[in-house]
Amino acid sequence: MPAKKDMPIEVILNHPTVQQVTANINPELQERRTYVPSLCHAFRKKYTALKETDRFKFTVDQEAKRQLPNLIDNKVQMIEGLDTAVESLVQQYGRKRNIGIVFSGGPAPGGHNVIAGLYDAAKQANPDSKIFGFLIGPDGIIENEAIELTADLVDSYRNLGGFTMIKTGRTKIDSKTKIELSKETCKQLKLDALVIVGGDDSNTNAAFLAQEMYNSGVQVIGVPKTIDGDIQVRDADSNVLCAMSFGFHTAARAFASSISNLCTDSSSDVKYWHICKVMGRVASHLALEVALQTHANMTLIGEDLANYVDLNRLGNAEQDGSVDYHAYGMTLRHLSRVICDGIVKRAAVGKNYGVIVIPEGVLEFINEIQVFIIKLNTIIAEYNQTHDKDFHSAFVRLEDKLDYLRRLAQRSREDESFKLWNTRDDDLFNDIPAFFQEGLLMERDSHGNFPFSQVETEKVIMGLVKDYLDILKEEGAYKIGIHKDYYRKTLGKSGFDPDRYGPVLFKNYKEAEYLLMKPSIISVKTLRQALDKAGLVAMDEDIPAAIEKIFKKSIPSFKTQIHFYGYDGRGNDPTRFDCIYTYNLGRTVFSLIANGATGQMAAIRNLEKDFSTWEPIGIPIAPLMHLEERKGKLTLVLEKSIVDVNSLAFKVVQANRDKWLAAIPGEDNFRRPGPIRFSGKSEEERPITLELNALARADD
Ligand code: FBP
Numbered sequence: 001m002p003a004k005k006d007m008p009i010e011v012i013l014n015h016p017t018v019q020q021v022t023a024n025i026n027p028e029l030q031e032r033r034t035y036v037p038s039l040c041h042a043f044r045k046k047y048t049a050l051k052e053t054d055r056f057k058f059t060v061d062q063e064a065k066r067q068l069p070n071l072i073d074n075k076v077q078m079i080e081g082l083d084t085a086v087e088s089l090v091q092q093y094g095r096k097r098n099i100g101i102v103f104s105g106g107p108a109p110g111g112h113n114v115i116a117g118l119y120d121a122a123k124q125a126n127p128d129s130k131i132f133g134f135l136i137g138p139d140g141i142i143e144n145e146a147i148e149l150t151a152d153l154v155d156s157y158r159n160l161g162g163f164t165m166i167k168t169g170r171t172k173i174d175s176k177t178k179i180e181l182s183k184e185t186c187k188q189l190k191l192d193a194l195v196i197v198g199g200d201d202s203n204t205n206a207a208f209l210a211q212e213m214y215n216s217g218v219q220v221i222g223v224p225k226t227i228d229g230d231i232q233v234r235d236a237d238s239n240v241l242c243a244m245s246f247g248f249h250t251a252a253r254a255f256a257s258s259i260s261n262l263c264t265d266s267s268s269d270v271k272y273w274h275i276c277k278v279m280g281r282v283a284s285h286l287a288l289e290v291a292l293q294t295h296a297n298m299t300l301i302g303e304d305l306a307n308y309v310d311l312n313r314l315g316n317a318e319q320d321g322s323v324d325y326h327a328y329g330m331t332l333r334h335l336s337r338v339i340c341d342g343i344v345k346r347a348a349v350g351k352n353y354g355v356i357v358i359p360e361g362v363l364e365f366i367n368e369i370q371v372f373i374i375k376l377n378t379i380i381a382e383y384n385q386t387h388d389k390d391f392h393s394a395f396v397r398l399e400d401k402l403d404y405l406r407r408l409a410q411r412s413r414e415d416e417s418f419k420l421w422n423t424r425d426d427d428l429f430n431d432i433p434a435f436f437q438e439g440l441l442m443e444r445d446s447h448g449n450f451p452f453s454q455v456e457t458e459k460v461i462m463g464l465v466k467d468y469l470d471i472l473k474e475e476g477a478y479k480i481g482i483h484k485d486y487y488r489k490t491l492g493k494s495g496f497d498p499d500r501y502g503p504v505l506f507k508n509y510k511e512a513e514y515l516l517m518k519p520s521i522i523s524v525k526t527l528r529q530a531l532d533k534a535g536l537v538a539m540d541e542d543i544p545a546a547i548e549k550i551f552k553k554s555i556p557s558f559k560t561q562i563h564f565y566g567y568d569g570r571g572n573d574p575t576r577f578d579c580i581y582t583y584n585l586g587r588t589v590f591s592l593i594a595n596g597a598t599g600q601m602a603a604i605r606n607l608e609k610d611f612s613t614w615e616p617i618g619i620p621i622a623p624l625m626h627l628e629e630r631k632g633k634l635t636l637v638l639e640k641s642i643v644d645v646n647s648l649a650f651k652v653v654q655a656n657r658d659k660w661l662a663a664i665p666g667e668d669n670f671r672r673p674g675p676i677r678f679s680g681k682s683e684e685e686r687p688i689t690l691e692l693n694a695l696a697r698a699d700d
Pocket of ligand 1: 104106107226227279280281453570
């Protein structure tokens with residue numbers, strides 16, 4: 001029966017076509033659910049064993065040795081596949097186990113496949129084994145909120161993005177009480193092992209829990225998750241053990257796909273600068289990958305800005321025989337100048353549009369802002385430690401917070417030993433816009449991390465850019481270049497001789513393809529003066545319409561569209577790379593558990609190379625820990641990896657900066673990565689960053 005538009009809606013809703021096209025389950029979803037990721041060589045065998053190796057060395061922190069005595073001597077474990085095994089391994093491998101798994105921190109595409117890999121391996125080894133998923137992150141462990149994962153549940157999430165199956169949370173199991181409650185949960189569920197899928201802080205937490213539960217025999221294994229790509233593990237000799245956390249590739253590809261569309265839009269509509277803030281917390285790995293994927297006109301890399309040296313300032317100081325310490329590191333003002341420089345250069349060749357990529361954590365690399373972040377982290381943490389109420393409940397409004405800071409500045413005047421917040425800090429802080437003050441004072445997460453995703457970084461930077469562009473416009477330095485042919489045609493059509501007016505209007509009439517109006521001509525009034533002086537139009541005569549048209553075209557208006565790429569990419573369905581990577585990580589977790597490991601992080605070596613060379617391993621977490629300032633205190637943590645400005649990936653981006661800025665006549669140099677596709681051969685296999693960095697190591 002064909003559906004008619006006057007049919008009752010209930011009847012229409014039951015129509016087979018309406019049912020089919022509006023069903024939650026579509027062919028793409030089915031394809032994903034039924035896709036079976038390839039297995040690393042070792043996992044194609046019935047059993048696996050661990051082979052400890054001394055090939056990889058670590059520089060052990062004494063504090064890590066003191067706090068993690070049972071784990072500090074852990075070694076890298078290589079996983080080997082076995083067709084047959086000695087009876088003791090057969091028994092151990094096939095033992096019935098209860099395993100708990102939790103997601104911790106922000107979602108990252110591929111998490112469900114970690115569960116699927118673990119589930120499949122555990123059930124294959126013993127169908128009576130049980131896998132429990134803790135709900136809404138580590139709170140689920142503390143409060144014993146868990147569900148037993150069934151085949152149907154796991155199957156319905158295979159190869160799908162998000163952490164929807166069991167959700168996630170950011171609680172840290174850091175107090176004695178939380179640890180005791182977690183131990184109690186493990187006891188009640190009779191857990192043999194606990195798997196923590198998380199970032200650097202969560203893997204740090206995994207190591208501490210492994211130590212705490214060492215005597216009770218509950219094994220704890222970490223899994224490197226985060227779209228930020230800042231868990232990269234190397235040994236003391238720079239051998240790569242984990243090239244990239246899972247989720248990074250998908251998020252970068254998702255961001256790149258959207259940003260590439262903006263490159264297309266911007267170079268079609270030729271009127272906007274698209275300002276794209278991309279996630280990544282502190283490190284700029286995602287921005288770097290997006291640059292390689294899209295060739296956006298400008299990409300800021302925080303780590304590069306921190307490295308900046310103002311050679312002019314340094315030279316001037318050298319001449320006076322002094323050292324100018326302000327020459328090191330980039331200031332916000334200088335950064336805005338660098339961006340303006342690119343905008344002005346493109347405008348000069350007629351391109352008053354483009355795409356700028358800004359990592360969300362870029363301000364962490366701007367010295368003046370970093371100082372504020374560190375000081376405020378400490379102030380908030382100290383307040384929370386010494387008062388019943390936490391800082392943000394005690395000082396709800398911005399004015400209350402500023403008032404508290406003012407009192408601290410006052411204290412510094414009365415007590416010389418108090419240096420945390422002085423009058424200069426307070427004055428400088430009061431000079432910045434209120435929305436940014438609010439951002440810098442925002443609540444830190446349970447690990448003490450600054451909430452970069454919530455700060456309007458782009459607004460801070462672009463505010464300065466707009467101000468400086470206005471100055472450049474006033475000075476006549478920011479102009480839109482007019483194509484010579486267009487100019488000649490426009491004047492010719494109105495019966496004017498372009499060669500008579502050209503030298504009067506433009507500073508580069510003879511030599512250039514794009515003509516730049518003279519800096520002194522910035523208004524109709526100054527235009528008239530120039531024409532009058534050259535005897536072409538008298539002051540009381542009308543300016544010919546064709547000339548006024550050319551003049552108006554040369555005056556830029558700087559229009560921006562602001563975008564934030566973060567949560568969308570985090571929730572994307574995983575690329576094939578992330579599907580395969582995470583499924584094998586899940587398998588790795590089971591091998592580590594079945595072979596008695598604890599305090600290890602599951603990883604895959606050779607991710608940057610062909611799949612046939614991927615090697616599942618266990619990395620000891622304890623020897624990777626070092627002391628870092630967190631919440632104002634030195635704390636043992638896993639080191640975050642930031643962009644290495646000596647890496648090949650960064651150097652390629654650096655070397656292409658001018659090319660991608662494309663401040664020359666002609667087309668832009670954009671690259672179209674396309675959307676993430678699950679089937680076909682079109683999708684790139686792995687992050688470009690990884691491929692380039694691996695190339696550099698191959699040539700060592
Ligand atoms: P994880 O490090 O926990 O994986 O989180 C990554 C991230 O997406 C960052 O890129 C971002 O700064 C942050 O989470 C956002 O946090 P929230 O989810 O609390 O808004």
